[in-house]
Amino acid sequence: xxxxxxxxxxxxxxxxxxxxxxxxxxxxxxxxxxxxxxxxxxxxxxxxxxxxxxxxxxxxxxxxxxxxxxxxxxxxxxxxxxxxxxxxxxxxxxxxxxxxxxxxxxxxxxxxxxxxxxxxxxxxxxxxxxxxxxxxxxxxxxxxxxxxxxxxxxxxxxxxxxxxxxxxxxxxxxxxxxxxxxxxxxxxxxxxxxxxxxxxxxxxxxxxxxxxxxxxxxxxxxxxxxxxxxxxxxxxxxxxxxxxxxxxxxxxxxxxxxxxxxxxxxxxxxxxxxxxxxxxxxxxxxxxxxxxxxxxxxxxxxxxxxxxxxxxxxxxxxxxxxxxxxxxxxxxxxxxxxxxxxxxxxxxxxxxxxxxxxxxxxxxxxxxxxxxxxxxxxxxxxxxxxxxxxxxxxxxxxxxxxxxxxxxxxxxxxxxxxxxxxxxxxxxxxxxxxxxxxxxxxxxxxxxxxxxxxxxxxxxxxxxxxxxxxxxxxxxxxxxxxxxxxxxxxxxxxxxxxxxx
Numbered sequence: 001x002x003x004x005x006x007x008x009x010x011x012x013x014x015x016x017x018x019x020x021x022x023x024x025x026x027x028x029x030x031x032x033x034x035x036x037x038x039x040x041x042x043x044x045x046x047x048x049x050x051x052x053x054x055x056x057x058x059x060x061x062x063x064x065x066x067x068x069x070x071x072x073x074x075x076x077x078x079x080x081x082x083x084x085x086x087x088x089x090x091x092x093x094x095x096x097x098x099x100x101x102x103x104x105x106x107x108x109x110x111x112x113x114x115x116x117x118x119x120x121x122x123x124x125x126x127x128x129x130x131x132x133x134x135x136x137x138x139x140x141x142x143x144x145x146x147x148x149x150x151x152x153x154x155x156x157x158x159x160x161x162x163x164x165x166x167x168x169x170x171x172x173x174x175x176x177x178x179x180x181x182x183x184x185x186x187x188x189x190x191x192x193x194x195x196x197x198x199x200x201x202x203x204x205x206x207x208x209x210x211x212x213x214x215x216x217x218x219x220x221x222x223x224x225x226x227x228x229x230x231x232x233x234x235x236x237x238x239x240x241x242x243x244x245x246x247x248x249x250x251x252x253x254x255x256x257x258x259x260x261x262x263x264x265x266x267x268x269x270x271x272x273x274x275x276x277x278x279x280x281x282x283x284x285x286x287x288x289x290x291x292x293x294x295x296x297x298x299x300x301x302x303x304x305x306x307x308x309x310x311x312x313x314x315x316x317x318x319x320x321x322x323x324x325x326x327x328x329x330x331x332x333x334x335x336x337x338x339x340x341x342x343x344x345x346x347x348x349x350x351x352x353x354x355x356x357x358x359x360x361x362x363x364x365x366x367x368x369x370x371x372x373x374x375x376x377x378x379x380x381x382x383x384x385x386x387x388x389x390x391x392x393x394x395x396x397x398x399x400x401x402x403x404x405x406x407x408x409x410x411x412x413x414x415x416x417x418x419x420x421x422x423x424x425x426x427x428x429x430x431x432x433x434x435x436x437x438x439x440x441x442x443x444x445x446x447x448x449x450x451x452x453x454x455x456x457x458x459x460x461x462x463x464x465x466x467x468x469x470x471x472x473x474x475x476x477x478x479x480x481x482x483x484x485x486x487x488x489x490x491x492x493x494x495x496x497x498x499x500x501x
Contacts, residue, residue, distance in 0.1 A: 001049060002014060002016070004045065011040070013025035013035065015046070025045055064106060067100040068097055068100070070105055070143060074143075086238055091135040099116045136154045174421055174424045177206075180477040183493075184413050185202060186493075188368075192365050194304060199493060200264055200492065201286050203261070206425060208257065208426065209426030212420065213234055216355055217284070218285045220269055223265050224262075228254070229253075229255075230247050231247075231252060234280075242279065253442060255443050268285070286356065288353030302343075308340060308390070309334045316337075340388055341397060383403070386409070387409055388407060389408035391487065393410070429470070435462070435466050435469075436458075438453065478497065479500060
């Protein structure tokens with residue numbers, strides 16, 4: 001058993017740690033506890049020895065390792081997906097180490113964590129701070145398992161020191177869009193990019209609820225008649241590398257697709273004839289664009305001239321190369337479009353990227369399509385997308401002097417909408433159509449761990465009803481778009497409008 005040892009002015013408790021080795025009762029910082037009486041020292045020593053025998057004893061001095069040292073060790077032994085490792089590293093380096101790096105693990109108090117969180121919330125979104133605190137909690141929980149500390153100062157105590165209500169952690173509501181808005185947005189995205197790929201991608205995302213990485217990483221073999229199989233995604237690391245990884249939370253799934261959506265994707269593949277990318281050796285449904293075409297500054301392309309003049313690209317090519325083959329009226333029309341757009345013949349083409357970049361797509365295609373504005377980019381301030389108003393809904397003017405040549409601009413379709421907002425949109429549309437929860441979870445890749453979910457199963461009838469509802473919404477949106485103008489500068493949409501006549 002333990003015993004009390006008299007020192008000059010106090011008593012200390014001594015207990016047996018192992019054969020021939022004794023320890024001294026210490027506080028959480030590793031300092032020796034000085035007892036006023038022999039009895040108190042003896043009781044504390046006995047308690048420590050009991051903990052040793054039960055395998056529950058923890059060395060207080062171990063908690064003197066700094067958070068920075070332990071976080072480095074902790075991160076080094078993790079073996080997780082590249083995306084998760086990247087997120088943990090960002091959380092630790094950018095938000096945890098600046099405050100806790102030099103603090104001893106045992107010296108981190110709950111008040112320190114609360115003060116840090118309050119300061120972070122003053123600068124960052126509440127949802128982000130909540131994620132960073134969860135990472136801190138995870139690291140300190142592992143420190144407890146290693147016997148370095150005895151309690152977790154990052155653990156949340158419900159209702160203590162917080163304002164009442166749930167508004168404290170509630171972020172802004174996610175913006176969604178209706179089917180017609182999604183159609184208009186997809187058309188604008190295609191006009192901004194100068195090709196039909198973005199139209200197909202936005203519509204596919206709207207009517208399947210696929211995640212961004214799943215759209216970028218969709219391989220042609222998984223775009224099948226009547227279904228889209230989610231087997232992989234491409235995740236963009238901070239280094240710019242796109243890694244091919246399983247879908248989030250291993251949410252492998254087969255998504256039912258309407259006949260018209262399957263045909264839209266199949267026609268896109270047949271038209272673009274994709275080839276294996278140099279980075280992964282896989283054939284993807286969608287390819288990226290160079291920076292010049294996704295920054296709002298690139299020059300006009302041949303297709304832009306064709307859209308402006310309401311002729312085919314072949315006609316524009318003939319005007320440029322064999323003007324004698326084209327009627328004078330048409331030639332004048334094309335030459336006017338060339339002058340208005342500032343088209344430069346034989347200009348160096350923009351570098352074609354193998355895949356979209358999240359920032360390039362969201363910032364320079366999706367957001368301008370949703371809001372009608374290009375974002376701020378030094379030295380330029382936010383500015384409306386410059387348009388030539390004909391043909392409707394307008395062709396983006398490009399290159400130098402674009403703003404001076406423009407005669408129109410777009411009104412917002414959905415301010416605040418993000419690419420991920422289309423996933424929220426799809427879920428909301430399914431709710432509106434009365435889709436059963438089990439089918440909604442299957443399409444979204446969500447897992448319901450409740451007991452009731454084990455007894456719910458998807459039936460063919462559920463699938464048919466949803467596909468009928470999605471088709472009706474698509475046809476209604478297409479009819480509304482045709483009522484605005486029976487034609488579109490986007491070729492794929494123009495064909496769809498003609499078929500809907």
